[in-house]
Amino acid sequence: MRTRFAPSPTGLLHLGHAYSALLAWDRAQAEGGVFLLRIEDNDTQRCRPEYEAACYEDLRWLGLSWPEPVMRLSDRRETYQAVIHDLIDRGLAYPCACTRRDIQEALSAPQEGVAAPHLYPGTCRHRKGEYPQEGDAVRLDMAAALGTIQHPLTREETGLGAGQHVLDPARLLQDHGDIVLMRKDIGTAAYHLSVVVDDAEQGITDVIRGADLAEATMLHRLLQAVLELPTPRYHHHRLIRDENGKRLAKRDDARAISLYRHEGASPAQIRAMVGL
Ligand code: GLU
Numbered sequence: 480m481r482t483r484f485a486p487s488p489t490g491l492l493h494l495g496h497a498y499s500a501l502l503a504w505d506r507a508q509a510e511g512g513v514f515l516l517r518i519e520d521n522d523t524q525r526c527r528p529e530y531e532a533a534c535y536e537d538l539r540w541l542g543l544s545w546p547e548p549v550m551r552l553s554d555r556r557e558t559y560q561a562v563i564h565d566l567i568d569r570g571l572a573y574p575c576a577c578t579r580r581d582i583q584e585a586l587s588a589p590q591e592g593v594a595a596p597h598l599y600p601g602t603c604r605h606r607k608g609e610y611p612q613e614g615d616a617v618r619l620d621m622a623a624a625l626g627t628i629q630h631p632l633t634r635e636e637t638g639l640g641a642g643q644h645v646l647d648p649a650r651l652l653q654d655h656g657d658i659v660l661m662r663k664d665i666g667t668a669a670y671h672l673s674v675v676v677d678d679a680e681q682g683i684t685d686v687i688r689g690a691d692l693a694e695a696t697m698l699h700r701l702l703q704a705v706l707e708l709p710t711p712r713y714h715h716h717r718l719i720r721d722e723n724g725k726r727l728a729k730r731d732d733a734r735a736i737s738l739y740r741h742e743g744a745s746p747a748q749i750r751a752m753v754g755l
Contacts, residue, residue, distance in 0.1 A: 480512030488530035490729025559668035574615035575603035598656035
């Protein structure tokens with residue numbers, strides 16, 4: 480059993496991150512498994528080395544360690560590019576020179592309360608077979624990708640618990656359409672692509688992450704099927720919220736782990752604050 484914590488170093492880690500990381504760590508410890516760390520620094524505009532350093536410091540202070548080298552997305556551009564070329568060769572992806580805005584949205588993990596980008600109208604779909612040029616993003620041809628899976632995945636296969644959606648091709652087409660797999664600066668994978676490739680590379684058997692990513696899991700299962708990657712088990716945990724019921728975000732520095740630490744809190748107190 481192998482779990483992971485995969486923060487993006489775009490701010491200080493807060494109580495929500497502590498909860499996610501501790502759950503993954505505890506699960507690995509309980510089952511004699513391995514806990515791994517991956518730094519999702521694909522958003523080169525917003526990621527900062529000082530946040531990455533703070534992340535290591537916070538996690539170590541919480542008592543976590545990782546026996547294998549940290550995986551960093553910025554080291555893996557060639558891998559993502561090879562996967563993209565494979566998808567293009569198979570007629571499942573195509574270059575796209577359209578708007579920047581939805582590409583930016585596709586780069587980060589989806590968050591609760593943030594509206595889904597509008598569906599891409601397929602303007603560049605006629606460019607199938609071409610590799611991206613300077614200034615092109617790459618999109619998945621969702622209909623073609625869905626056409627490669629033999630049957631709608633069952634609830635067990637999606638890794639989602641009872642009461643959650645199954646992988647419904649019509650809904651994926653309607654809600655997500657031709658998602659961005661790589662953004663315009665060539666080699667920078669969008670989150671949905673990097674996360675499936677990297678979970679497979681790290682041999683992750685159990686993905687433990689927030690309930691805000693449950694919907695994205697559908698896309699991840701589809702990409703795993705298309706790329707013939709193993710499918711981990713998914714556990715989506717409750718979100719840590721502020722007193723107004725809002726999910727914590729990186730801008731909530733008031734709840735940064737490092738702030739509590741500097742105020743004299745102990746790791747045990749952090750655990751208690753998140754209900755562990
Ligand atoms: N980098 C993502 C985040 O910070 C992680 C998403 C995941 O665990 O798959 O939200």
